[in-house]
Amino acid sequence: MKFGKAIETSARELPEEWQPYVIQYKLLKKNIKQIVCELESTFQRLNIALPADPDEAGGPGPGADKGPETIAYSIEKDSDGVVHPVIRVKVRRQTPPPAQDLAADAAPDGAAGPGGHEETQVTTVRLEADQLFFDQLLEYIGRMHQFGQRYSGAYCANVSHLGVELAAVTSPYKHDYEVWREIFRLYMDAEVWAHSEGDARPMSTSEEGHRRFAKFAQHIETIGLAQRLRDPMSARVLMGFYKLNLDLAHMRLLQEMNDQATRKIIKKHDKRTHLVAKAQFPQLIAIDTATLTRALAQAIHNNLVGVVPQVDDHLCPMCLSIAWKPLRLECRHVFCSRCIVKASRSRIFDCPVCRARGAVYRASVANLDYALLNFLKLYFPREIRERQRDIQQDISDDDSRAVVAAQAQGHHCIVM
Numbered sequence: 440m441k442f443g444k445a446i447e448t449s450a451r452e453l454p455e456e457w458q459p460y461v462i463q464y465k466l467l468k469k470n471i472k473q474i475v476c477e478l479e480s481t482f483q484r485l486n487i488a489l490p491a492d493p494d495e496a497g498g499p500g501p502g503a504d505k506g507p508e509t510i511a512y513s514i515e516k517d518s519d520g521v522v523h524p525v526i527r528v529k530v531r532r533q534t535p536p537p538a539q540d541l542a543a544d545a546a547p548d549g550a551a552g553p554g555g556h557e558e559t560q561v562t563t564v565r566l567e568a569d570q571l572f573f574d575q576l577l578e579y580i581g582r583m584h585q586f587g588q589r590y591s592g593a594y595c596a597n598v599s600h601l602g603v604e605l606a607a608v609t610s611p612y613k614h615d616y617e618v619w620r621e622i623f624r625l626y627m628d629a630e631v632w633a634h635s636e637g638d639a640r641p642m643s644t645s646e647e648g649h650r651r652f653a654k655f656a657q658h659i660e661t662i663g664l665a666q667r668l669r670d671p672m673s674a675r676v677l678m679g680f681y682k683l684n685l686d687l688a689h690m691r692l693l694q695e696m697n698d699q700a701t702r703k704i705i706k707k708h709d710k711r712t713h714l715v716a717k718a719q720f721p722q723l724i725a726i727d728t729a730t731l732t733r734a735l736a737q738a739i740h741n742n743l744v745g746v747v748p749q750v751d752d753h754l755c756p757m758c759l760s761i762a763w764k765p766l767r768l769e770c771r772h773v774f775c776s777r778c779i780v781k782a783s784r785s786r787i788f789d790c791p792v793c794r795a796r797g798a799v800y801r802a803s804v805a806n807l808d809y810a811l812l813n814f815l816k817l818y819f820p821r822e823i824r825e826r827q828r829d830i831q832q833d834i835s836d837d838d839s840r841a842v843v844a845a846q847a848q849g850h851h852c853i854v855m
């Protein structure tokens with residue numbers, strides 16, 4: 440499928456009111472035809488050879504010396520920020536005096552060569568069609584940018600609003616809290632928009648994000664999580680959360696389409712006219728479109744998904760279970776008391792995470808983090824109960840081993 444057709448098909452996936460923000464690729468393509476016509480007729484009139492194809496093997500590109508003529512193409516920005524494409528043709532000719540003017544605005548730069556008179560003339564050519572092409576392209580980009588800014592404001596307001604409702608249904612005293620925790624845990628595992636922290640891969644494309652989101656929503660459906668939500672407000676919040684993800688997929692699609700259309704149309708411009716704009720164009724537009732959708736994905740995370748506590752954020756680095764009776768060492772690392780006691784018995788005196796010298800050795804009951812302890816008790820009662828049971832079992836196993844060891848050494852057991 441041709442790109443012009445493909446972009447029209449993709450645009451149909453977007454909401455009706457977004458259509459004015461899709462770059463009109465076909466229209467710009469027509470403009471390029473006009474640039475070529477104007478270029479040919481102008482150069483013919485000025486008796487200058489047309490710019491050579493920069494991609495031709497061994498052929499010099501515009502700006503390079505080609506026989507007696509040098510063609511330089513530049514896209515300049517004036518003090519008002521308006522972009523102007525300009526062609527400057529430098530012609531060197533051996534001419535007997537008087538010199539023959541090539542164009543009205545030619546600026547002769549005479550130089551005497553041996554055996555005759557060599558003259559250099561610089562002719563500035565401004566093509567109307569080329570100007571129109573860039574005016575239109577930049578207008579589309581500017582319009583898209585403004586729309587993005589407006590949309591981002593409204594989107595973030597929606598996220599905040601939903602965040603307030605979410606806070607109400609995810610209070611640890613409410614039934615739905617545990618269900619929400621599970622929903623968001625699965626959402627994070629699905630890596631819908633971003634990859635996990637420290638992963639250098641870029642943000643998901645619209646297609647990837649859409650596919651991963653659909654898989655996540657399907658999973659929620661399959662395991663019946665949504666049905667376990669009791670509060671009617673929870674159902675509304677879930678629908679709102681789904682919609683935010685789909686809206687983000689749309690914005691990402693619009694962005695991708697426009698970025699691709701811009702790249703392609705500039706490439707076509709350069710190929711047809713042999714006037715190379717590709718290297719100069721990105722510097723003229725200071726718009727990083729990917730930043731916008733990244734900010735939207737970040738808003739979802741910061742205000743919704745990341746707000747509901749997850750047990751994974753409170754694991755002891757030694758036993759990888761919830762840090763029950765958490766001890767905060769002087770280096771600020773947190774472990775469960777049980778692990779610190781065991782480490783100390785095994786003569787591990789430095790912090791197992793950062794190796795802070797003597798941090799374990801100096802830990803005492805004063806290092807117990809009561810605020811964290813109460814937080815964990817409130818938000819993870821089930822995990823805490825399970826962990827307490829395990830620790831109890833661990834302690835009684837230790838005691839049994841101690842008794843067996845004592846008996847083996849012929850000591851009388853003081854317990855029995």
Ligand SMILES: [Zn+2]
Nearest residue numbers: 755758775778
């Ligand atoms: Zn531990």
Ligand SMILES: [Zn+2]
Nearest residue numbers: 770772790793
């Ligand atoms: Zn440490």
